[in-house]
Amino acid sequence: MTDPRLDALLHAAPALRLKTDPADLEHYGRDWTRRWTPAPLAVALPATVEEVQAVVRWANGHGIAVVPSGGRTGLSGGAVAAHGELVLSLERMNQALDFNAVDRTLTVQAGMPLEAVHNAARKHGLVYPVDFAARGSCSIGGNIATNAGGIRVIRYGNTREWIAGLKLVTGTGELLELNRGLIKNSSGYDLRHLVIASEGTLGIVVEATLRLTDPPPPTNVMLLALPSFDVLMEVFGAFRARLQLEAFEFFTDRALHHVLAHGAQKPFDDVHPYYVVTEFAIGDEAKEAAAMAAFEDCMEHGWVSDGVISQSDAQAAQLWRLREGITEALARYKPYKNDVSVRISAMPAFLAETQALLGQAYPHFDVVWFGHIGDGNLHINVLKPDDVGDADFVVQCEQVTKLLAEALKRHQGSISAEHGIGLVKKGYLESTRSAEEIAVMRGIKQVLDPNGLMNPGKLFDT
Amino acid sequence: MTDPRLDALLHAAPALRLKTDPADLEHYGRDWTRRWTPAPLAVALPATVEEVQAVVRWANGHGIAVVPSGGRTGLSGGAVAAHGELVLSLERMNQALDFNAVDRTLTVQAGMPLEAVHNAARKHGLVYPVDFAARGSCSIGGNIATNAGGIRVIRYGNTREWIAGLKLVTGTGELLELNRGLIKNSSGYDLRHLVIASEGTLGIVVEATLRLTDPPPPTNVMLLALPSFDVLMEVFGAFRARLQLEAFEFFTDRALHHVLAHGAQKPFDDVHPYYVVTEFAIGDEAKEAAAMAAFEDCMEHGWVSDGVISQSDAQAAQLWRLREGITEALARYKPYKNDVSVRISAMPAFLAETQALLGQAYPHFDVVWFGHIGDGNLHINVLKPDDVGDADFVVQCEQVTKLLAEALKRHQGSISAEHGIGLVKKGYLESTRSAEEIAVMRGIKQVLDPNGLMNPGKLFDT
Incomplete structure (x- = not known):
């Protein structure tokens, strides 16, 4: 290290891993947006909460901005470091710390990828139900930073609903343990919820206690072809009234076009302007009859021109790929x-x-x-x-x-x-x-981050 | 009015209803706690959001503290006015403003009693599932102020989970419309969640948009007698593993004693040290078999000494009364x-x-x-x-x-x-x-209530 500021950082946290190679600066300095040129000062990869605190205290001492960094799959530039900031990557803090069968909670470090959380929950016969296509790369800390939603919100809500507690290192380096896994806690302002969706501007989420739930019931996936845009809400209404929807996703023919060009399998012979993928609980005859009734109702009204229902898990995955593959198929454009x-x-x-x-x-x-x-x-x-x-x-x-x-x-x-x-x-x-x-948001940021060093310029200018 | 401050208030809001009779001051100056002697300056009963804003602006001009007041069923002194505060009662702002069948939301004024919310939801074939014994008197604004829980939390969560949006008059009299009923909204700090459970210290909740849901499935209520305290968690585990619990409530023989003395009907011939009331979804044979299996499992292990299952809605209500009647039965002590x-x-x-x-x-x-x-x-x-x-x-x-x-x-x-x-x-x-x-909470209060006039001295001293 030749930068005396980085020397001071290593003095404060001797075991801290720091990267300053140009390739690393570029890699860690941006997210899935490609609009800004990465230019961080360095990348810190702490292994402990104490190291995170040391970094933040050092940042305050030197007036250096800190950009928290998870899987950097963000689409809004929230993890971009283009102005000499220190990137604080949580990627080494990626472990499950505790599973509690009675509380049905999984406590994890913030850098744990969403898919790893899914797998850890499943190992215990439970699920963490927030899900979306970036699951393999995004981190739970990043999910919390944006209150990530995804494809199961209609059934399970957003990330917010599943956070029983979290630990935050504030903009001054203090560690707050927020809500600590309690179900009922009426002891003043719920700072946990304030932190969720704050995009790293109030401090750094280092740990979270996630609620888990029972695995979903058996489901079917249906792909519907729609003749026009106007009927979309009618189709939604017909299905929602009869079924417990696990997902209800829509896309256009242009979306299908790109997914097919990217290797997916064509679902219908004809081309239709709009499509819906819906997933719903089945498992007994009444529910299967309800699904057919919804479909027939839509056909009779002319709201749906064609449809296919999954006959196997493989086919369900194939239908889902038509929707989930869109973002990847479009990336090159x-x-x-x-x-x-x-x-x-x-x-x-x-x-x-x-x-x-x-x-x-x-x-x-x-x-x-x-x-x-x-x-x-x-x-x-x-x-x-x-x-x-x-x-x-x-x-x-x-x-x-x-x-x-x-x-x-x-x-x-x-x-x-x-x-x-x-x-x-x-x-x-x-x-x-x-x-x-x-103005209230700015005032609150000032309380938790008085020197304005936590992901500055994101969300609003300070 | 002889107090010039109140004259000024009526000048600012000519149609505002004000009460200053000693009986009114006593009535509106306290909640269900009886530890403090009510001594408010006056009681304002605004009919509109604009009047609430006028009151708060007047309070800032004259340095007068404001105590928001709903049904005053609180048990923590949150609605006590014992130091010359102005009580701002929401009781005239008690109407449902809008029902939206597609969004499944009910927008209400903050003074609406919980039971009136229940009834309004039911009229539309839906339910607002937060429930507790004070339902007839408490207001939805008060529920929000404490993030009220109650007897259905195990199934439906706390008040927080059902608030899709709310309007807050801040400590400076500004009107904030928070989250406006959106399901997904990742646009910065969720001030709605900050306000929930803030006990009137950040401003006055004047309106809320509540999410509604489907009516619960048919349920049964079971009363269980337990031989000791130690087995309570075992019984809970046995039932939770097999059934979708709508409620799982425990009370002691001393509680039963007082409820019986207050007129309830004795459930068992013998006296047992502990009791559980649990409610769970039935409706098909598998679920009824699961309930019996849970009961038998507990009997075999000696965790439960006796039990009764409701055979009718009337009997279910009778069993519930044993639990829900406790607070009322104890009040005179x-x-x-x-x-x-x-x-x-x-x-x-x-x-x-x-x-x-x-x-x-x-x-x-x-x-x-x-x-x-x-x-x-x-x-x-x-x-x-x-x-x-x-x-x-x-x-x-x-x-x-x-x-x-x-x-x-x-x-x-x-x-x-x-x-x-x-x-x-x-x-x-x-x-x-x-x-x-x-310290962070104090700082946040300062942002929304810079003059410290919103329910001061509650939650913490400022």
Whole structure:
């Protein structure tokens, strides 16, 4: 080390692993967004809570910003370090610490990947039900930072619902043990919930106690083809009224096109404009009859043109791949992503308005829609044409996001349903939160991070 | 009005209803605790959000503290006004404002009683599942202020889980519309969750959007007699493993004694030291067989000495009365109440320790236990003997609470599971929350209530 600040850090935490190679700085300095050039000072990889505290205290002593880093699968730039920050990677703190069968909780270090959490829960005959496609890479700490949602929210809620306790190293290096796994605890402000979705701006989550639950009942997966956008909510209503839905996901023909081009298997002979993948509990005749009744009801009304129901786990996985493979299939087109939500009841009007808006705004761009209709959450991916430059493309897309943000404000929606605000949506936060709310958020950050060193510039400017 | 401050208030809000009669001041100046002498300046009964805002702005202008007031069924002194505060009663703001069938939400004014919320939900074929004995008097705003729990937490969680959005008038009179009913919203700090359980210290909740759910399945209620305390967790385990529990409540023979004296019907010929009321989903043969299997398993192990299962709704209500009637039956003894929680897995050790502690501490007092075992929540009621003065009694009980708080600290429990901290538990907050956490709470209050006028002295001293 030649930087005296890093020498001081190693003096404060002699066993701390530090990386300063240019390749490491680039690797750890960014997330799945590719809009910023990584330029961190260094990457610290602590192995203990005490080392995390030492890093934060050192950062305060030297006025150095800290960017917490998990699996860096974020889509909002929340883990980008482009201004000489210290990246604090939790990747070495990735172990399960405790399983409690009576409490049905799993206590893990924040760097544990989501999939490893799934596996650890399953080993004990239980499940951690939050799930989404990035499961192999994303970390539970990152999930907490954005209150990650995913494909099972309609049944199990967001990450927030499954956090029984967490440990936070604050912006001053203090360790707070929040809620400690209690089910009932009415002892003042629930700082645990304040930390969830705070995107690393209040401190660093180092540990979490996760609630687990029983494995889901046996399910079937159904793929439905829809003739138009207008019937989407009708189909949702017909299925929700009759079945316990585990998932209800929608995507467009353009999405299917890209997934098929990426190797998935074609589900229908014909091409249809819209598709739904839904998963629901079965296991007895009444439920299977209810599924068929929902399907037939939709066919009779002309809301559904075709459908297929999984006959095996393998086929269920195949149908799911059509939906879950979308993000990966689009990655090479450097898509500009909108991740928005409204109340379910506001969906039809918002969808109609948005469809018209995007049709006008992007006549020459490939726009791919998909989303979690049952949660009021829509993902809009605009693909970059090869002949448009990266920066130009973002500028053009931002114009449309501005219009979209105005529509969201009218419909009382959110500019980020599950990706978080980070750097990408910072300019649009006021479409979702009032100036007074943002002022309160700034004030709260000041309390937990008085020197403004925890992931600064993310979420809002301080 | 002769007080110029009140004249100024009526000037600012001419239509505001104000009460200053001594009887009103006494009535509105306290909750179900009887330890403090009510002495508010006046009682304001606003009819609109704008009037609430006007009151808060006036309070800031005149440096007058505001005590928000719902049904005043609180057990922690959270709604006591004993120092010239203005009581702001929400009782005129008690209407349902909107029901949305697609979102399955009910938007209500904060003063709406819980039972009225239940009825409004049922009218639409849905339920609001948070429930407890004070349902007829308590208000939804008060439920939010303490994150009220109750008898269905094991199945449905606390109030927090059912709040899709809320409107808060902050300590400076600004109106914040928090989360606005969204299912997914990752746009920064979730101030909604910060407000829930803040006991009126951050502002006044004026409106809430509640999630509703499907009515529960048909259930049976079982009353079990237990030979000893030690087997309680075994019985819980045997039932939880086999059944979907809707409730699992425990009480002692002393509790039954008081409920019977208050008019309830004796369930068994013999006297048993401990009892459990449990409710679980039935509806098919497999589930009924599972219930019998759980019961027989417990009988065979000697964990249960006797039992009765409800054969009708009327009998179910009769069995429930044995548990739900306890608080009312004890009221005339001015009980000193402890409302504590630990993780379920910590229950056996904590119970044993607490039982020994209370046996030593209160050899001459009647101590009545009951609680929500499935949530790790225990209620300990110490009854005041007629020959001990009110103040003496509290002093003696506080000595024991100090020891209990130390035990809770060792077992990482909470000094208040569901009643809140208020005035009653303020001195013990540090048994549950660290000094650093309390400092953060104080800092956050400062952000939302810079002049310290929102329910001051509750939860912590500022």
